[in-house]
Amino acid sequence: MTTEVAHHSIHIPKWKKDEIEDIKNLITTHSSVGIVGVHGIPSSQLQLMRKNLRGLADIKMCRNSLIDRALDDSSEDVKKIGKYVEDQTALLFTNENPFKLYKILDTGKTQAHIKAGGVSPKDIVIEKGPTSFPPGPIVGELTGAGIPAGIEGGKVVIRETKTVARKGDVVDAKLASILARLDIRPVDLGLELRAVYEKGMIYESKLLSVDETQYTANLTTAVQRAFNLSINSAYPAKPTISILLTKAASQSRNLAINAELIIPDIIDVLLSKANAQMISLAKVASQKDANAIGGKLKEKLAAAPKEEKKPEAAKAEVKAEKKKEEPKETEIAAGLGSLFG
Numbered sequence: 001m002t003t004e005v006a007h008h009s010i011h012i013p014k015w016k017k018d019e020i021e022d023i024k025n026l027i028t029t030h031s032s033v034g035i036v037g038v039h040g041i042p043s044s045q046l047q048l049m050r051k052n053l054r055g056l057a058d059i060k061m062c063r064n065s066l067i068d069r070a071l072d073d074s075s076e077d078v079k080k081i082g083k084y085v086e087d088q089t090a091l092l093f094t095n096e097n098p099f100k101l102y103k104i105l106d107t108g109k110t111q112a113h114i115k116a117g118g119v120s121p122k123d124i125v126i127e128k129g130p131t132s133f134p135p136g137p138i139v140g141e142l143t144g145a146g147i148p149a150g151i152e153g154g155k156v157v158i159r160e161t162k163t164v165a166r167k168g169d170v171v172d173a174k175l176a177s178i179l180a181r182l183d184i185r186p187v188d189l190g191l192e193l194r195a196v197y198e199k200g201m202i203y204e205s206k207l208l209s210v211d212e213t214q215y216t217a218n219l220t221t222a223v224q225r226a227f228n229l230s231i232n233s234a235y236p237a238k239p240t241i242s243i244l245l246t247k248a249a250s251q252s253r254n255l256a257i258n259a260e261l262i263i264p265d266i267i268d269v270l271l272s273k274a275n276a277q278m279i280s281l282a283k284v285a286s287q288k289d290a291n292a293i294g295g296k297l298k299e300k301l302a303a304a305p306k307e308e309k310k311p312e313a314a315k316a317e318v319k320a321e322k323k324k325e326e327p328k329e330t331e332i333a334a335g336l337g338s339l340f341g
Helices: 002-010 012-030 043-052 066-070 078-082 098-107 138-142 173-181 210-234 241-260 266-303 312-323 331-341
Strands: 032-037 057-060 087-094 110-112 124-126 148-153 155-158 164-167 188-189 192-196 203-206
Touching: 012 057, 012 066, 012 087, 032 078, 032 098, 043 057, 043 098, 066 078, 066 087, 078 192, 098 192, 138 148, 138 173, 148 164, 164 173, 241 266
Parallel strands: none
Antiparallel strands: 032 087, 032 192, 057 087, 110 188, 124 164, 148 155, 192 203
């Protein structure tokens, strides 16, 4: 068996050995190794991607068999990334954080037309509305592709919103041609990062795809809840210690006031409180005394006997009053005499 392996290794071309050694060297000189899919990417587009990643990451294109052999000769941790080597694969070497690398590659993707025989990466929907096409054979082509179309106002219009392909469907040549003429680009063209190895950890693309807005919101909520928990449980921490001390001082002061503890910090409050209570008590006491005196006076007046006048005496008094009010005859005469001289 050993002889067969040795005999087989002798016939490995030097260029292959050099490729394997180059891959192994790149693995050891970079903190992260990524496995990327390059299926369907034109060579011109791939060269542009290489240029855009220059200084950030190195892309290594070679046969999958050579990639497998290089990974097999690497550490046990690095070997595990070999299961993501399939179809058209390239290696990506970088010292960047895997999450940052994923974001860079994702934002660097461009929209492209789908080719005949290509698999739809998502649902392809053609919206209802006018097109830029003048009346002509295009109407029949659209209808033949299952897209309801007609002519209105001298233009070809799509009469109804239509889903022409579902995610995972194979797009035939007729539909691919129509989508290209309508300039519908359902394909995200770019490097497909399948997984990244970094410091003993392997990060799959689904872990690297992070919604930063949601992630920031989650962190904010977590910080707020931790802060509230620290305050409510009186757990001392650097961000909350000043609030806890202020709260404790306020509670201890209120306790001392309610318990009427004689201490310098609250003696002025206790004296003010006592003075207010004294004034309130004095008002209540004075009101009670006034009510008591008034009640006794009423009782005495009610108990005192009333004098009754006899009928004869009452008549005499009435006559006397009338005499006082009636003028004497002499007084009337004197008055008339004074008028006529």
